[in-house]
Amino acid sequence: MTVTDGGGLSRRGLLGLVGTGVGAGVLGLGVGIGTDRAVQAHAGGSSGASASYPFFGGHQSGIVTAAQDRLHFASFDVADGVTRTELVELLKDWSYAASRLTAGLDVSPTGATGGSLLAPPDDTGEATGLPAAGLTVTIGFGPTLFTTADGTDRFGLASKRPPALVDLPHFSGDQLVAAASGGDLCVQACSDDPQVAVHAIRNLSRIAFGRASLRWSQLGFGRTSSTTRGQTTPRNLFGFKDGTANVKAEDVAAVDDGVWATASDGAAWMDGGSYLVARKIRMTIETWDHASLSEQQTVVGRDKGEGAPLSGGTEFTAPDFAVAASTGGGPAIAPDSHVALAHPRNNDGATLLRRGYNFVDGNDELGRLNAGLFFIAFNRDPRRQYVPIQQALSGNDRMNEYVKHVGSAIYAVPPGASRDGWVGETLFG
């Protein structure tokens, strides 16, 4: 991959790094020798993963990319008074920095230690010595960037809002918390080393200083989906394999049909992009843990060990909803099981490319772990994919007894940036 040569952080971006009240000023930045993390020795982190993914390209990385093990997801609100020009500058700054971070570099050539002693370093430094570790940075635009609730067209984008970027409806059982929902912009940072993912969100947040601020953010410690055939299927905190039937990168036809938006879908600037739905799903694991193995398997529609559908076979055998239960009395896979309700066959063929992560946010006052699944799905058109699937699930899923949706957000994820370009160029350019 190539890092943009002609770019660099904007003056505003550099000011964000310096902050206010610091004597040195921006002139101190850009001075000194470069810091190239990638050529330094690996000095920490478990994975030693040397994978790196391109930032520039037709699609953003972090969608069909083999799901990395760790996540830091951040939702941002653009500050009041920021102009369209300043928003574009922020996206250029983020793209420049992300193109470096995903290559295992600091956010700027002077980086963590190469600048003036009298100025704050450009890069916060906690990833110094670590490789790219498969980092991807995926940027999206929330509905409120286009049209606020009161109809204000903040950035002259109202006419560009894609019809597929719907406001998600209220789903049965939703118990959404504002502090974990919505947002003007999102950044999904995935890496095999959590320190690298945290470093990315922290530094992009810092670059945004004064222009956009964190609305909410979420760490995920373990992936719950595979997005390529070469990956083993991980387990969620219900103890079941998750993502067995996920859309895989190798299924080009399925990816084209279900993930990538096209110019003819209603928003030409989204050609090659996708729509990201994020849902913070709290699992009431103590209740789940007291359910019998039979109940758990009936809820999921698969057996717990192998992950095979209850209609028989092995993990990757297609579920057969017509097979009767060996015990009699109905189908082997309950019609209100999670597998049955989520299956494309029961949703007009609709699929999702899932990229979720397990989370634990401490515990509540009753000693119950605040645990669950941070669900992320990419889809070409939420109106015919995520929304109807979730309507079926929220109304009838046996799993609802054990889950509570507490966070919700949707973003239009534009196509990848052209070489030396920036994410959003097709929208603003």
Next chain:
Amino acid sequence: MTVTDGGGLSRRGLLGLVGTGVGAGVLGLGVGIGTDRAVQAHAGGSSGASASYPFFGGHQSGIVTAAQDRLHFASFDVADGVTRTELVELLKDWSYAASRLTAGLDVSPTGATGGSLLAPPDDTGEATGLPAAGLTVTIGFGPTLFTTADGTDRFGLASKRPPALVDLPHFSGDQLVAAASGGDLCVQACSDDPQVAVHAIRNLSRIAFGRASLRWSQLGFGRTSSTTRGQTTPRNLFGFKDGTANVKAEDVAAVDDGVWATASDGAAWMDGGSYLVARKIRMTIETWDHASLSEQQTVVGRDKGEGAPLSGGTEFTAPDFAVAASTGGGPAIAPDSHVALAHPRNNDGATLLRRGYNFVDGNDELGRLNAGLFFIAFNRDPRRQYVPIQQALSGNDRMNEYVKHVGSAIYAVPPGASRDGWVGETLFG
């Protein structure tokens, strides 16, 4: 390593797994084939680390063990009305389960899927298919297990309270939150795979159902210390190398002098044990990020890139507090720098074996990351090690402008369990 053969979960422990109101009852448990995670294929997680550490032995693992990359730490309170006999049973159950978990096994032979279909599985299953991943489970006893604030001797242990297990004093600047402080028992689960660490805490918490409950818990995503010479030095969220001068396992004399309690230290049952101090330290990283590189280095007393003391040399060069600054005007290492104040030379030779972790718990309403360092230190006698060192730091450390201690706890960590024995046998036995 060997897993206890004669043991097994107590009836109370099994009841904890089944919960209340479930028809199957405990008879369903123990039926079926065993589930041996270790012989299953590795099915997720990044590290692929196949390391495993013994649970039984003279010392508990997880102290001088090479610091694993991820942490789930949990503090428990024993439930009202629990008897001494029941507390012993809990410790036996935990020890049995931990001896299996650290070997890459489920918590019981029937495990996640080998039990009755009509009963809840013994094991929650999210680590099925994962290796031991270097898991250690380290158990400790808080001061309140021995003597409550009102002087009640809950378990007949008051006379056994080690003199070194002091109530930590209030340190200057402490802003402690009850919900992140104290506790009757602790379990430190470290692993190179966070899913394995979370699985351990979740399952031990489940086994404790009705006997002890989570008071607080903390995930840490990146280690901030090395405890063996073979490990590279990681970085904390200030972007600096941390733990360069840490006590290392190979320094046998230093470990014996500074980590392991002996029979003559005042509590014979602690022979081979140690004292764990946990401090949740919130870093005000936005303020730090606006400080100049010079200020940051002066605060720490080391340079940011290499980690060398400001008196010169490279990372592992001993700091020389007599060397004058090249700019004149005083010593190169400020006397109120973190390195100077924490150095053994300035603390009557006192050392700490640190085992801390970086954390990020989302962000606050102002968009600032709730980030910091979950500090863990093992020491032989906190009265002459942690307490005076922290008194020096809390009073004078230049770093105090950028940190806030919000959680605090101390535990006596008994010696390791004898083969087929249990942690705490020297106290209760």
